[in-house]
Amino acid sequence: MSAEGQTSGQESRAIQTFSFEIHARQGRARAGIFYTPHGEILTPVFAPVGTQATVKAVTPAQLGDLGATLILANTYHLYLRPGEELVAEMGGLHQFMQWSGPILTDSGGYQVFSLADSRRVDEEGVTFKSHIDGSEHRFTPEKAIAIEESLGADIIMAFDECAPPNDRAYNERALARTHAWAERCLKVKSRPDQALFGIVQGGIFPDLRAESARFISSLGFPGHAIGGLSVGETKEEMKSILDLVDGVLPEGKPRYLMGVGTPEDLIHGILRGVDIFDCVLPTRLARHNAAMTLTGRLNLMNATFGRDPKPIDENCRCYTCQKFSRAYLRHLIVAREMLAATLLSIHNLHTLVKLAGDIRNAILSGDFEEFAADFLNRKVWEESSETSFEPPGGE
Amino acid sequence: MSAEGQTSGQESRAIQTFSFEIHARQGRARAGIFYTPHGEILTPVFAPVGTQATVKAVTPAQLGDLGATLILANTYHLYLRPGEELVAEMGGLHQFMQWSGPILTDSGGYQVFSLADSRRVDEEGVTFKSHIDGSEHRFTPEKAIAIEESLGADIIMAFDECAPPNDRAYNERALARTHAWAERCLKVKSRPDQALFGIVQGGIFPDLRAESARFISSLGFPGHAIGGLSVGETKEEMKSILDLVDGVLPEGKPRYLMGVGTPEDLIHGILRGVDIFDCVLPTRLARHNAAMTLTGRLNLMNATFGRDPKPIDENCRCYTCQKFSRAYLRHLIVAREMLAATLLSIHNLHTLVKLAGDIRNAILSGDFEEFAADFLNRKVWEESSETSFEPPGGE
Numbered sequence: 001m002s003a004e005g006q007t008s009g010q011e012s013r014a015i016q017t018f019s020f021e022i023h024a025r026q027g028r029a030r031a032g033i034f035y036t037p038h039g040e041i042l043t044p045v046f047a048p049v050g051t052q053a054t055v056k057a058v059t060p061a062q063l064g065d066l067g068a069t070l071i072l073a074n075t076y077h078l079y080l081r082p083g084e085e086l087v088a089e090m091g092g093l094h095q096f097m098q099w100s101g102p103i104l105t106d107s108g109g110y111q112v113f114s115l116a117d118s119r120r121v122d123e124e125g126v127t128f129k130s131h132i133d134g135s136e137h138r139f140t141p142e143k144a145i146a147i148e149e150s151l152g153a154d155i156i157m158a159f160d161e162c163a164p165p166n167d168r169a170y171n172e173r174a175l176a177r178t179h180a181w182a183e184r185c186l187k188v189k190s191r192p193d194q195a196l197f198g199i200v201q202g203g204i205f206p207d208l209r210a211e212s213a214r215f216i217s218s219l220g221f222p223g224h225a226i227g228g229l230s231v232g233e234t235k236e237e238m239k240s241i242l243d244l245v246d247g248v249l250p251e252g253k254p255r256y257l258m259g260v261g262t263p264e265d266l267i268h269g270i271l272r273g274v275d276i277f278d279c280v281l282p283t284r285l286a287r288h289n290a291a292m293t294l295t296g297r298l299n300l301m302n303a304t305f306g307r308d309p310k311p312i313d314e315n316c317r318c319y320t321c322q323k324f325s326r327a328y329l330r331h332l333i334v335a336r337e338m339l340a341a342t343l344l345s346i347h348n349l350h351t352l353v354k355l356a357g358d359i360r361n362a363i364l365s366g367d368f369e370e371f372a373a374d375f376l377n378r379k380v381w382e383e384s385s386e387t388s389f390e391p392p393g394g395e
Numbered sequence: 396m397s398a399e400g401q402t403s404g405q406e407s408r409a410i411q412t413f414s415f416e417i418h419a420r421q422g423r424a425r426a427g428i429f430y431t432p433h434g435e436i437l438t439p440v441f442a443p444v445g446t447q448a449t450v451k452a453v454t455p456a457q458l459g460d461l462g463a464t465l466i467l468a469n470t471y472h473l474y475l476r477p478g479e480e481l482v483a484e485m486g487g488l489h490q491f492m493q494w495s496g497p498i499l500t501d502s503g504g505y506q507v508f509s510l511a512d513s514r515r516v517d518e519e520g521v522t523f524k525s526h527i528d529g530s531e532h533r534f535t536p537e538k539a540i541a542i543e544e545s546l547g548a549d550i551i552m553a554f555d556e557c558a559p560p561n562d563r564a565y566n567e568r569a570l571a572r573t574h575a576w577a578e579r580c581l582k583v584k585s586r587p588d589q590a591l592f593g594i595v596q597g598g599i600f601p602d603l604r605a606e607s608a609r610f611i612s613s614l615g616f617p618g619h620a621i622g623g624l625s626v627g628e629t630k631e632e633m634k635s636i637l638d639l640v641d642g643v644l645p646e647g648k649p650r651y652l653m654g655v656g657t658p659e660d661l662i663h664g665i666l667r668g669v670d671i672f673d674c675v676l677p678t679r680l681a682r683h684n685a686a687m688t689l690t691g692r693l694n695l696m697n698a699t700f701g702r703d704p705k706p707i708d709e710n711c712r713c714y715t716c717q718k719f720s721r722a723y724l725r726h727l728i729v730a731r732e733m734l735a736a737t738l739l740s741i742h743n744l745h746t747l748v749k750l751a752g753d754i755r756n757a758i759l760s761g762d763f764e765e766f767a768a769d770f771l772n773r774k775v776w777e778e779s780s781e782t783s784f785e786p787p788g789g790e
Binding site for chain 1: 447448449451452453454455456459462476477481484485486491492493637701702704718719723725726727729730732733734736738742760769
């Protein structure tokens with residue numbers, strides 16, 4: 001068999017490996033299954049973020065117990081530390097961090113561009129300084145894909161430029177680069193056991209977003225991401241961009257809304273055809289003593305919880321809520337015990353993972369539109385506008 | 396039934412509840428079972444320390460998985476924060492921290508006396524300042540027992556004075572108080588579902604230790620502790636005190652060597668009739684990046700482990716060793732990820748809990764003396780002399 005024949009054989013296996021089936025729709029919302037070499041992802045899905053090859057304060061066993069299927073890791077962080085070659089030498093990211101389910105890596109684009117003063121972009125790539133030691137590094141589309149191939153996640157992301165959402169001139173320049181880079185990523189991508197997703201950019205500008213969705217869709221990626229949202233734009237802007245992009249992206253491929261978000265953001269996204277979400281919010285809030293529930297946020301440092309024997313959420317089936325009182329959690333926080341972060345992370349992650357699962361069931365049973373209307377009427381999480389990506393230095 | 400009749404009925408139930416059976420002996424080493432209201436303790440046993448009602452960085456589920464049966468909590472810390480009344484209101488320590496197995500609380504004596512400049516002792520008790528906020532508090536034998544009864548552990552300790560081991564005059568005065576306080580503790584102790592252990596003191600002075608062991612034994616406690624060791628004396632002094640005390644304490648009751656220790660200390664103690672050990676060493680070393688194995692200590696921060704695919708200990712069956720490489724653990728440490736402390740704590744605790752269990756099996760099969768000789772010949776942990784109690788401010 002010729003080298004060419006081998007390649008196309010690998011490609012057809014890859015396409016099969018990563019098939020996406022939509023089992024039910026309600027409005028534009030979809031309930032599906034995305035097949036990966038490390039297992040099925042039932043969509044819609046919320047992916048916990050394991051920036052440095054660990055979802056902070058939680059073991060892989062606890063992650064599995066709380067219902068996670070897909071998790072995310074950050075290419076920028078792992079490239080700098082411990083280095084993608086070390087991860088590859090240790091058998092790849094699944095083996096290294098002992099997560100046997102599907103993993104997604106971003107491309108490092110967002111982190112590099114958020115380094116503001118310590119990076120220089122040109123048409124070929126970006127030169128930047130490490131947030132750890134100030135050393136100089138350079139990412140190109142080719143380099144990002146090479147790193148992601150060394151890491152070995154199931155879903156890998158194209159290298160893109162995430163511009164400030166309101167700067168038209170910047171977004172025009174960045175979009176041209178993002179599109180050129182998407183083609184370069186596709187060209188060098190070689191592993192058949194990884195699915196490369198393209199990323200739609202364009203800030204808050206409808207014409208740029210439409211152009212980007214059309215162009216990225218035309219390249220034949222097995223899945224598409226919507227980047228550059230939840231980075232400072234308003235909720236209304238986010239929703240209208242999602243409406244627009246939803247109308248352009250091909251229906252039969254999974255859509256991933258990067259770095260989003262709150263429970264309400266999940267619902268807004270799913271109402272607009274999104275299948276995959278990730279966000280550091282659950283684990284970051286946990287480390288800041290806040291519990292997420294579908295009826296709001298509890299700051300467990302608050303003295304009112306000091307003698308409260310109830311769990312965080314009486315309806316929640318997570319380990320934390322099955323076992324521990326608010327009074328105990330508050331004690332751990334006040335006493336600065338690490339277990340507080342672990343127990344709150346378990347609860348918060350479970351809340352979002354289960355919300356995505358409940359929405360999936362509602363789509364399958366035809367109840368999602370009612371579910372979404374009820375939820376959004378409560379406006380519990382609407383005021384929340386924290387940036388939900390992990391910054392390079394990342395707490 | 397008269398009040399008196401009721402009391403003696405409760406007492407006889409208490410004695411039954413806390414029966415101690417010795418199933419095998421080899422030399423002076425014993426393999427037994429101590430029955431408590433929250434389950435059997437197979438002895439010899441190593442008890443992880445959960446100072447503030449949490450074994451640092453580990454969930455109760457993980458503690459159970461690693462084989463822990465008995466755990467310890469500190470009265471001084473829980474009295475100050477969150478307060479014993481709150482723990483009682485939440486259903487007691489087992490319910491509060493969700494440990495369904497046996498718990499032991501110390502009396503706060505050691506912590507209070509280690510406050511050096513901020514405490515004043517008199518014949519009635521000790522006045523001291525909180526390490527948290529400097530507020531003034533007072534412990535008496537009666538107060539310590541009242542706190543321990545509110546906390547509700549299965550095994551509670553008498554309030555004692557732990558003197559510097561080499562100061563003869565101080566030890567004489569302290570011993571008189573410790574003995575008077577032991578009687579006062581017994582007098583006020585009222586819960587039949589708790590076993591109160593007496594504590595033998597006397598520093599490094601054989602005559603004081605013998606006197607203390609005789610006096611404490613005469614009071615009819617259901618178990619005895621040896622306090623004031625592993626606090627600065629030499630290993631030879633510790634061993635000769637253990638030899639001496641072993642000859643005086645009644646055989647049929649469990650003996651607890653407080654705050655000890657390393658793997659070799661466990662063997663030295665068990666060779667001298669000790670049944671119960673506790674120590675912060677495994678969790679403290681874990682938070683300082685060190686793994687305990689029976690062949691020595693590994694500092695996982697060391698660059699030599701950076702590309703090491705092996706587990707900490709290839710013979711270990713703990714979650715950490717079954718799953719993770721030294722390279723991954725080093726990465727977590729270098730990246731300052733909390734998971735490092737969790738995974739190292741699981742491993743270190745498992746190492747000591749399993750060592751005690753292996754020794755028990757060796758006693759049952761008649762192989763302990765050979766096991767002990769082999770182990771001690773290696774002198775792996777002999778040089779180690781860290782103070783093994785949790786100081787009030789505790790890292």
